[in-house]
Structure formats: structure tokens, C-alpha cells
Amino acid sequence: MxxxxxxxxxxxxxxxxxxxxxxxxxxxxxxxxxxxxxxxxxxxxxxxxxxxxxxxxxxxxxxxxxxxKAQEAPGLAVTEADEPALWRTVRELADRIGTRAPTRIVLTAEVNAAVTEDARLLGLLPGPRRLHLGVPLLQGLTEAQLRSVLAHELGHYSHADTRLAALTVxxxxxxxxxxxxxxxxxxxxxxxxxxxxxxxxxxxxxxxxxxxxxxxxxxxxxxxxxxxxxxxxxxLYLRVTLAGARRQEYAADAAAARIAGRDATASALREIPVLDAAFAFYTHHYLTLGEDAALLPPRGEVFGGFGRLLSARRLELAGLRTELPAEPVSPYDSHPPIADRVHRVEALPADHRTDEGRGAALGLLSDPGRTLAALEDAVLPDDVRQWRRTAGWPELLDGSMTAQLAALNTPLHRALALYTKARPTLPALLALIDEGRLWQLARRLPLSDEAAAAKGRAFREFVRPALAESLHRMALAEFSAHARLRWKFSWERGATALVLPAPGGPASATGTAVSDLLAPAVAAAVADHPVTAPLRALLPSAPTDPANRETDSSR
Structure with missing residues (x-):
């Protein structure tokens, strides 16, 4: 059409x-x-x-x-003087596709690229064009793959898709x-x-x-x-307009393969879902790490850290590239399934352009470090930019976890406060366990209907995982409060908690992994016959109770 x-x-x-x-x-x-x-x-x-x-x-x-009137998503507008190589690449691709280049390029913090046009008369007359380009794409794609992404977006201009979007959107x-x-x-x-x-x-x-x-x-x-x-x-409206949108995506893929190469286009389509998943993981586990403590990493590292994560987890991400998302086809999807798009592109004749643009797409930026820092100023809310900057990611992790543990409020804390009518503390919990009242306390936890109806061993099996998790976190908070806890930062494996030796104890430069120390002690404390001695022996300033009793209070 x-x-x-x-x-x-x-x-x-x-x-x-x-x-x-x-x-x-x-x-x-x-x-x-x-x-x-x-x-x-x-x-x-x-x-x-x-x-x-x-x-x-x-x-x-x-x-x-x-x-x-729609508001433009936050981003960093870059001029040709700011990023000459990027603008030169965009203009060259626009010429090869046969369309006008955008009048504005905006770098964003999203794993996405998009084009818009402020068309007039309901899209019948052309208007100023904008290209929104996510910096995470620049961090994760090669130059050839980025050229394919840009050619795809510019292909929408050549088919008048952006002008008609004024009507359909x-x-x-x-x-x-x-x-x-x-x-x-x-x-x-x-x-x-x-x-x-x-x-x-x-x-x-x-x-x-x-x-x-x-x-x-x-x-x-x-x-x-x-x-x-x-x-x-x-x-009706969505079925008709989105069916046309899917055809536009196929046409833009074909234009990208013609301009940037078949293999670069197929690999870019495979890479983008991987980058999307990796950036979501980075956001959840790293980018928002200092939220509770109002901490930020050094300037430029808010988004620069994503590049470090990609480098550290290369082998893990390589396995994801072979697994194409198999999302169900819906008449209301604006894009065809990514697997179908990849297969269509890979079915095109070989063009023998595999050696082009192997360098990182981030190299198109004049000064990546400066740009990443400027992007923070453009997209972070004003109040977030006022947070304290740490010297590095390890300090950010330590400060964040210390703040989280200091404000710990698990379901077990709340149940203990209701049960004892006193301030919930780990020593108070251990004393209650020694008195044989653990499973009575467990009845105060949030329970499913099935768990609430269970009795005896069946009830204990229902509540044991929640008890163990909360008790483990309470023990961590106790170590942290006595400066016996240190966090080891890692891009490859995430954070690891290390327990430092007690003052006057054997010297240790690295400490011992919490999982090695706490797991058996916590398991003993929530066993069918609870024993608190192993956990008491680990806790700072808490002598072992020689009269500790083994109890079964499930009755």
C-alpha cells in the first residue's frame, strides 16, 4: 500500500x-x-x-x-560540532537510503532507537525530524550493527512512516x-x-x-x-494500524540489510534483546543500588557501569544471542516477532560484508566519558543528582547495604513485635526460640490459606523458607551493626557478603563468605528441633548459651 x-x-x-x-x-x-x-x-x-x-x-x-501535546523523552541533544563522526554516519546513511537526514539527534538512556517527525496538516506535509539514539546501544553494538539500526530507522523516513504516525498515533x-x-x-x-x-x-x-x-x-x-x-x-483501529506498522518494520529491515549488510542487520536484531535484558539486570542490581542510601557512583559511571557489566559478562551474554525471543504473535503487537525478523533477514542472499565495522559503536563519540557524564545531567531527576557521589562502586555497595540493613524490617520483625509487644531484635528472637515458641511465632507471619490450615510438620515446611530468609537477614544486620560485615563488589558475580574476624581473633585479609558461615547455623535454628547455639557462636558480642535447649514446639 x-x-x-x-x-x-x-x-x-x-x-x-x-x-x-x-x-x-x-x-x-x-x-x-x-x-x-x-x-x-x-x-x-x-x-x-x-x-x-x-x-x-x-x-x-x-x-x-x-x-x-506529547513531551519529548529526556535525553542529551548533540550537535554536529559535539559529535561530528556520529552526524557524518547518519547523513551518509540518509543519502544512501534516499531521504532527508534528521535535524536533531538526541542521545537517551534507553536500549532503543527511534525516529519522529513533526509533520504538519495531519502528516500530509513534512516537518523537522528527530533521531533518538540510546547510549546503551552504542555501548553494546559494533559500528556495523549500529549502522544497521540507524539505516532501519532512516528507512521509516523514506517510506513516509513517520509522517503518517502523526495520524495513527x-x-x-x-x-x-x-x-x-x-x-x-x-x-x-x-x-x-x-x-x-x-x-x-x-x-x-x-x-x-x-x-x-x-x-x-x-x-x-x-x-x-x-x-x-x-x-x-x-x-478495529489497532488491528488495522498495527498490521501496517508490522509491514513497515519488515520494509525497514530490508532497507537496513541493503545498506548496512545482511549479517550486520541479523546480528543487530539478535543483539538488541540481549542488551535490553542486560540493561534491565544492570538497572535492577547496579544502577539503583544506592537508592535507599541516596548514593551515586562517580560521575560518568551511572551509565558507564553498563559497559563494564557487558565486558565482564561476555561469555554469559554470548549464550543468550543464540536464543531468539519466541513471544506469541498478537494482532496488537506493533512489531513482528524478533525471531521472524531475524529469519527473514538471514534468508537474504549473502553479501560478503562480514569484515565491515567491527569496532565498538561507542567509538563514534568524540569523548565517550564526557558524553556519559553529560547524559546523567540530562536524564537524572534534579533530586537524584543531589545524592552523594562515592569514590567507586565498592564504596557504593558498602554504603547501600549498610543503610538497608540498618532499616531492616522483615515479616519476621513485624511478627516478633506483635508477639512480644517489644522491639524486635535478634537476641530476643533467639531467646524465644530457646523457649520453644518459634512455631507459635510463625503463626503470626503472612500465610497462604494452605499454610494457615496446615499443622505439625506440614506447617513447619510451609514457613521454614520465610523464617530462614528473615533470620539470615537479621544476622547480617547484626554483623553490620558491629562493623563485622564487608561487601565484595563484582561485575561478574554480583555482591558477596564477607564476615570479618572478631577483634583479637585470627587475622584475615579477606574474611569468610557469609553463606559458608550462616547457612548451617540458620538451618539449625529453624529445624524441626531448633538449636540456636551454632548461630549464637557466630554473632558478635553474643556468648554461647551452654543451656541452649533442643526443642520441638510444633504442638
Whole structure:
């Protein structure tokens, strides 16, 4: 389908959305007129009220048709003077594809590349173009793979995809926003009705009368009905427009393979899901490590650390590249399955361009370190940029874990506080275990229905993992509070907790891994016959209790 026909289809679909509310209002008005002509006045008056209730959400929906202006995602805009090599590469690829180069390049902190165009007259006239390029892609792709990604995005320009997006994206946003409005109003109506009925029941209960069941099925009924109508149209709209979007992705892949090479395009498609998973792992385990303690790594390392992770875990990531995501095909996916895209590209004739652009894509930047530091200023919130900078990642890990352990509040802490009516501490817990009350305490933990109904050994098996995890963390907090805990930072294996020797004990430069010390001691403390002596012997400033008893308090 050519650009003109796609534009006409997008325009008709958008107009259909606007007309939907008008036609429904016209249908209600016609029905009211027929009632006026033929129905008895008493019946007509009641039906007029129903008609008004139906018309209110429709009128509200018509006022929801104006879409708020989209805000540009945070990023670092770079000029040709800032990054001449990157701009030169983008211009060269645009010339080879036969399209205008973007007027603005914005570096982002996402594993993604995208192009936009501020087209005019609903996309019929071209406008300024922007290329959003994720720095994690530059860190993880080769230059040839990045050229393929850029050629793919520029291919959307050559097919007028970005101009038509002004129509299709606007329609999607308006439909979803309208449906959300109807559902929100229905939810508020149901909440008001629930509150009214609960208040009525409370008054009845205070007078000793029977209370009724709260029923909100009819609250917000008209809004839910309108949401269903617009949802049905949304399914049609999304199926039609997203099917076209998938065809555009195939065409852009073909353009990328033609310009940057078949092998570079196929390998880039394989690499991007790996980078996406790696960056999610980095964000969860490293990037947000200092959040609780308001700590940041040295300047430039917020995103520079991702490159270190990729280098340290090369072998682990290599295995992921052979496993293509096999996500289910949905009519509402905007992109085809990545496996299908890879197979289509790899089925193209060989072009013998495997030796091109083997260098890292990050080399296209004039000063990667400076750019990574500037990206932090562009994308981090103002309050986060005020956090204290550490000397390095090991210091960040130590500070973060110390803060987390100092504020430890596990389910076992909360259960112990309820059970003893006192401040929950590890010594208090060990004393309670010695008194044979561990399994009574365990009944205060959050339990599933199955666990709550279990008894004896079956109950102990249900709660033992949660008890062991919380007890292990409480022991870590005790070591940390006495400066006996040190954390070993590693890009390859993550953080390892080391217990330092007690003052006056045998010298040790590295300490002993917590798992080697605590695992058997914790297991003994939550065994069917709990024994606290092994754990007491490890804890700082806690002498072994020679009278420690072995107990079975499951009765």
C-alpha cells in the first residue's frame, strides 16, 4: 500500500473515531423523538432520563478528543560540532537510503532507537525530524550493527512512516484516553455507591439490624457501556494500524540489510534483546543500588557501569544471542516477532560484508566519558543528582547495604513485635526460640490459606523458607551493626557478603563468605528441633548459651 493510501486510511480511521460519539448522540436523539411521538408521556419521561444518562458520557467523550501535546523523552541533544563522526554516519546513511537526514539527534538512556517527525496538516506535509539514539546501544553494538539500526530507522523516513504516525498515533492516544476516562468515571461511581452502602450498613449494625450485601454492579453502568463501545472500535483501529506498522518494520529491515549488510542487520536484531535484558539486570542490581542510601557512583559511571557489566559478562551474554525471543504473535503487537525478523533477514542472499565495522559503536563519540557524564545531567531527576557521589562502586555497595540493613524490617520483625509487644531484635528472637515458641511465632507471619490450615510438620515446611530468609537477614544486620560485615563488589558475580574476624581473633585479609558461615547455623535454628547455639557462636558480642535447649514446639 502506497503512502497516499495509507494516509487516507489513517485519516478515515481517525475521522471514524470522532464520528462515533456524534452518531451515538444522533441515535439517542432519534430515539427520544420516536418516544415523543408514540410513547405514553409517563413512560417517555422515564426513558428520557435514561437517554440523558447515556448522553452525558458521550458528551464527555467528545471533549476528550483533544490529545495533550506529547513531551519529548529526556535525553542529551548533540550537535554536529559535539559529535561530528556520529552526524557524518547518519547523513551518509540518509543519502544512501534516499531521504532527508534528521535535524536533531538526541542521545537517551534507553536500549532503543527511534525516529519522529513533526509533520504538519495531519502528516500530509513534512516537518523537522528527530533521531533518538540510546547510549546503551552504542555501548553494546559494533559500528556495523549500529549502522544497521540507524539505516532501519532512516528507512521509516523514506517510506513516509513517520509522517503518517502523526495520524495513527494521535488516533490511538485519543481512543485509549477516552476509554480510560470512561473507566475512571465508572470506578468513581462504584466507589461512591460502595461508600454509601457501607455507611448504610454501619448505621443498621449500630441499631442491631440486619446488614445487606454491598452491590455496586449497577453503579457507573452508562460509563462502562460507553467504554465497551469505544473498546470495540479501538480493537478495529489497532488491528488495522498495527498490521501496517508490522509491514513497515519488515520494509525497514530490508532497507537496513541493503545498506548496512545482511549479517550486520541479523546480528543487530539478535543483539538488541540481549542488551535490553542486560540493561534491565544492570538497572535492577547496579544502577539503583544506592537508592535507599541516596548514593551515586562517580560521575560518568551511572551509565558507564553498563559497559563494564557487558565486558565482564561476555561469555554469559554470548549464550543468550543464540536464543531468539519466541513471544506469541498478537494482532496488537506493533512489531513482528524478533525471531521472524531475524529469519527473514538471514534468508537474504549473502553479501560478503562480514569484515565491515567491527569496532565498538561507542567509538563514534568524540569523548565517550564526557558524553556519559553529560547524559546523567540530562536524564537524572534534579533530586537524584543531589545524592552523594562515592569514590567507586565498592564504596557504593558498602554504603547501600549498610543503610538497608540498618532499616531492616522483615515479616519476621513485624511478627516478633506483635508477639512480644517489644522491639524486635535478634537476641530476643533467639531467646524465644530457646523457649520453644518459634512455631507459635510463625503463626503470626503472612500465610497462604494452605499454610494457615496446615499443622505439625506440614506447617513447619510451609514457613521454614520465610523464617530462614528473615533470620539470615537479621544476622547480617547484626554483623553490620558491629562493623563485622564487608561487601565484595563484582561485575561478574554480583555482591558477596564477607564476615570479618572478631577483634583479637585470627587475622584475615579477606574474611569468610557469609553463606559458608550462616547457612548451617540458620538451618539449625529453624529445624524441626531448633538449636540456636551454632548461630549464637557466630554473632558478635553474643556468648554461647551452654543451656541452649533442643526443642520441638510444633504442638
Amino acid at each position: 502506497g503512502a497516499t493510501l495509507r494516509a487516507l486510511r489513517a485519516l478515515l480511521l481517525l475521522a471514524g473515531f470522532h464520528l462515533l460519539g456524534v452518531l451515538l448522540l444522533a441515535a439517542l436523539a432519534g430515539l427520544d423523538y420516536l418516544l415523543y411521538l408514540h410513547a405514553p408521556s409517563g413512560v417517555a419521561a422515564k426513558l428520557y432520563l435514561v437517554s440523558v444518562l447515556l448522553a452525558i458520557p458521550l458528551v464527555r467523550g467528545l471533549f476528550m478528543l483533544r490529545t495533550p 494521535r488516533g490511538r492516544a485519543q481512543i485509549l484516553r477516552t476509554i480510560g476516562h470512561f473507566e475512571e468515571r465508572a470506578g468513581k461511581s462504584a466507589a461512591r455507591e460502595r461508600a454509601r452502602q457501607e455507611k448504610k450498613n454501619a448505621r443498621a449494625a449500630a441499631k442491631g439490624k440486619k446488614t445487606g450485601e454491598v452491590d455496586t454492579r449497577h453503579a457507573g453502568l452508562t460509563y462502562r457501556a460507553m467504554a465497551r463501545l469505544y473498546t470495540a472500535y479501538a480493537r
